[in-house]
Every structure is written in structure tokens, then in C-alpha cells.
Amino acid sequence: MAVVLLHPDTDRIELVDVLAALGHPLRLAIVRALASGEEMFCGAILPEVPRSSLTHHWRALRESGVIRQRPAGRKLYLTLRRDDLEARFPGLLALVLGEAESRA
Amino acid sequence: MAVVLLHPDTDRIELVDVLAALGHPLRLAIVRALASGEEMFCGAILPEVPRSSLTHHWRALRESGVIRQRPAGRKLYLTLRRDDLEARFPGLLALVLGEAESRA
Numbered sequence: 001m002a003v004v005l006l007h008p009d010t011d012r013i014e015l016v017d018v019l020a021a022l023g024h025p026l027r028l029a030i031v032r033a034l035a036s037g038e039e040m041f042c043g044a045i046l047p048e049v050p051r052s053s054l055t056h057h058w059r060a061l062r063e064s065g066v067i068r069q070r071p072a073g074r075k076l077y078l079t080l081r082r083d084d085l086e087a088r089f090p091g092l093l094a095l096v097l098g099e100a101e102s103r104a
Numbered sequence: 105m106a107v108v109l110l111h112p113d114t115d116r117i118e119l120v121d122v123l124a125a126l127g128h129p130l131r132l133a134i135v136r137a138l139a140s141g142e143e144m145f146c147g148a149i150l151p152e153v154p155r156s157s158l159t160h161h162w163r164a165l166r167e168s169g170v171i172r173q174r175p176a177g178r179k180l181y182l183t184l185r186r187d188d189l190e191a192r193f194p195g196l197l198a199l200v201l202g203e204a205e206s207r208a
Contacts, residue, residue, distance in 0.1 A: 015132075015200065016126075016127055016128065016129050016132050017127070018127075019123050019124075019126045019127035019132070019200070020123075020124070020127025020128065021127070022120075022123045022127070023120055023121070023122075023123035023124025023125070023126070023127040024120065024124065025120050028119075028120050028123070089199065091195060091199055092199055095193065095194075095195055095196055095199065096119065096123070
């Protein structure tokens with residue numbers, strides 16, 4: 001059975017959904033783990049948290065447009081949709097990740 | 105019976121709580137209604153939405169540090185904690201309210 005993972009197109013990513021997705025400690029930690037932009041195997045992100053506790057968070061992050069999930073065999077690989085989020089809400093991700101430059 | 109409304113001190117406002125508070129369509133609409141910075145009677149905000157649907161949203165916004173609620177007699181007045189949020193997370197509120205300047 002093929003895994004179908006729905007991802008919103010960039011222009012369908014909604015601010016309220018992104019805020020809701022980011023507004024959870026585990027999801028914020030996932031986003032921080034992915035901040036470098038590198039694709040990661042989902043088992044390598046927050047390995048100390050039981051996988052069963054994370055499954056619905058992957059989905060919340062994916063369906064809101066925050067991450068991309070790519071199935072490869074029985075594994076799932078995750079990337080942060082940095083460029084898409086930046087295109088929709090410039091500065092938001094940097095701010096949430098604490099990367100924002102201090103302002104004069 | 106005195107109404108006790110707990111508000112976090114500015115330095116106790118947490119990003120994840122603010123994001124969660126903002127990550128709901130009604131709460132985002134409330135914040136937008138308060139964006140001017142003026143104090144508003146809660147009944148004047150989203151008057152088309154039943155009050156019973158809003159009560160727990162006031163609380164979510166207050167407990168996360170997004171708004172301040174001031175009881176006056178039997179009424180509640182609300183203000184957006186703009187300065188406090190700006191002090192904690194510079195630029196976040198402007199970005200969420202769509203006030204961010206476009207960047208070169």
C-alpha cells in the first residue's frame with residue numbers, strides 16, 4: 001500500500017495553522033532540530049521521545065505546511081519547509097527559531 | 105466575590121504559549137481587533153460570535169500573556185500586551201498582524 005502524504009502547496013499554507021503547529025513544545029523542538037535545513041530520518045529527531053508520542057505531531061507539522069515528509073521504504077524523512085515558509089511569512093521562522101537579528 | 109485574573113509577568117511569557125494562543129482563528133481575530141492598542145470592552149470584540157464561544161479564548165490569550173483583562177464592575181476590558189510581547193519576542197506581533205515591513 002502506497003503511503004500518501006498530503007502537503008499543502010506553498011500558497012495554501014495559512015498563518016493560523018503554522019502558529020498552531022508551532023505552538024506545542026514537542027513540535028517546536030522538532031522544528032528546531034530541523035532548523036539546519038538538512039533532511040533527517042524521523043527516528044533521529046528527539047530519539048528520547050517515544051515514537052508513538054510523535055506520530056501525530058509529524059502530521060500536524062506536515063498538514064500545516066511546516067515540514068515535508070518523504071517516505072523511503074519503511075522510513076520517513078523530514079525536512080523543514082524553510083523556503084516555503086519564508087515566502088509566505090517572511091521572518092517568522094527565524095523569529096521562532098531565535099535567529100532574528102537584534103534590531104536597532 | 106472578587107474576580108482574580110492571573111496574568112504572567114512579562115519575563116514569564118513563553119514563546120510556545122504565545123504561538124499556541126495565536127494559533128486559532130478566533131483568537132487571531134481577537135488579537136487583530138485589539139491591534140490598535142486601545143482597551144476594548146469584551147462584548148465589543150467579535151460581537152457576532154456568541155459570548156459562550158469566546159470565554160475560554162479570553163482565558164487562553166490572558167494566561168499566555170497575549171492580552172490583559174481588567175474587570176470593571178461586571179464588565180471585562182481587554183488590551184493587547186503589545187509592549188510586553190515586543191520586549192519578549194521583537195517583531196512577532198507585527199509579523200502576525202501583517203504589519204511587518206517588506207524586506208529587501
